[in-house]
Structure formats: structure tokens, C-alpha cells
Amino acid sequence: MCLFVSSDVRERAVDVFNQAGAFVLRGVERLLLRSSLVPTTPFLATDTLGWIGDFERNWKVIRSELDEVLDYQDALPNFQDISTDQASITNDDGWKTYFFLAYGFRSDANAARCPETARLLEGVPGLTTAFFSILAPGKHIPVHRGPWRGVLRYHLALRVPEPVSAAGIEVGGETAHWEEGHSLLFDDGYEHRAWNDTEGVRVVLFADVLRPLSRPADLINRALIRIIGASPFIQDARGRHEEWERRFEAIRQTRPGAAG
Secondary structure (H helix, E strand, O other): OOOOOOHHHHHHHHHHHHHHHHHHHHHHHHHHHOOEOOOOOOEEOHHHOOOHHHHHHOHHHHHHHHHHHHOOHHHOOEHHHHOHHHHHOOOOOOEEEEEEEEOOEEOHHHHHHOHHHHHHHHOOOOEEEEEEEEEOOOOEEEEEOOOOOOEEEEEEEEEOOOOHHHEEEEEOOEEEOOOOOOEEEEOOOOOEEEEEOOOOOEEEEEEEEEOOEOOOHHHHHHHHHHHHHOOHHHHHHHHHHHHHHHHHHHHHHHOOOOOO
16 A cells, blocks of 8 residues: 655654754753863854864865856755755745755765865764855845754855945854855854845855764764754755755756766
8 A cells, every 4th residue: 555645744744853853952952062172152263173274275166166056056956945944044045055965965966066175075074064055145044043052063155245244144142244265163053143235145165063072972962963864854855955956967967068
């Protein structure tokens, strides 16, 4: 017997799992933060993580690969089209994504189009998520917080239109502005928001990495990340991304000069 599960039922099930999971994670994270080997402040110094300097030295190489991706900007997925829980903070086409990695799922096709970016990401210890985050002119992301403070968030600014003061991010009441070739490191477990009030597109390389913790908290954190990776939420997002990859490759093949 074949049982058909509608997309609405699937989405409701994923939402219920997300809410239950977030409740459990909030309780555990308070215990883990006591074992943090780095500050638990909203923003952290970029020399907190040793690999960040390598990304800043190679930012122009990364941007050159980004520029080829932006040739297809209209065809890139909206964040909420891949991760449905993002629909609570974005419901238009103002936040585009180009994923390399998400909780164990690696987009080989996207990595192949940006080989140097992918190579640099492979050298990041504790990397859980990485993608190009693309904000359209006038896009605002409202106040929200991440589900789990066992990770730190990294931004490498690749395209920041003038005036740079018109695009920024506020984390835990502290405000910062992106500067091309420079990094921000912060804890998205604090309430935060972002905006792009320029007339151009703002792009960062966005990555989440495991927070440095002492044992046994580090082992617990890694186990929870593996559980998240196997969750319906991540598996649903993976399926949505794979569907987009097939559509995207078909679009690319119709462009003049496409191989094959």
C-alpha cells in the first residue's frame, strides 16, 4: 500500500519538530555555555579563530567566484525555499542563497563552480554550514535569534555597496557594518537583525562553526549537531536544495556558451 503525504502535512510535521527541538536545545545550551573556551559576548574578535586570516587574504579570489554565481542571481533560491523555518523572517525574494554545506550535506555541484571557495572551506575546523548570503537592495531581516549557541557565526564581506553605513547588523544591541575583505564573528544566539538600505546587492560568505568548548561539553555539542543533521528539518532542506540544483543546471544549460 502506498501512502501519499501532502506537502502541507510534511511542512506541518517539520514545523512541529523544529519547535520541539528548539525547546530542548535552549535548555541544554545554558549548561554548555559554562564550558565555552571563547567569550560569550555578542561579537567576538576575529583572531579568536585562527583560520579567519586565510579567508581575508583570499577574499578577492572568493569574490571572483561569487561574481560568476551572481550572473544567475534571479535563479538562485530564496532562503525560505530551502529552509522553510526562515519563512518567519523572510517571505520575499530579497534574501538569496548559494549553499556549499549544511549539517553534513555538501553541494558538490555548487562547490565545483567555486573550487577555491570550497577548498578554503574544507580547511575550516568544525564547519557546519556555509553559503553565499545575498541581500537585495532595501532588504531587512527582522529581529530573531538562532536555535543553538553551540555554534559561532562568521561573515566575510564580499560585496558591500556604498554607503557602507547604510548596511549593517545588530547583535545583542551592538551594531556593526560590513567592509569588503573584512570579517565579522558573532553569536547568533543573541537577538539580531540585519539590513541593506543601499541601492546595491550586499553579499557575505556566511558560515557557522562549532563553538570551542571544553570536554565533555564539546562531545555533547558535536553529538547534538549530528542529531540536527539527521533531523526531518535538515533532510527536508536537503531535498529542496537537490530539487533546486536540478532546475538550476537545466537553466545553465540553456545559456549561450554552456558546456554539454
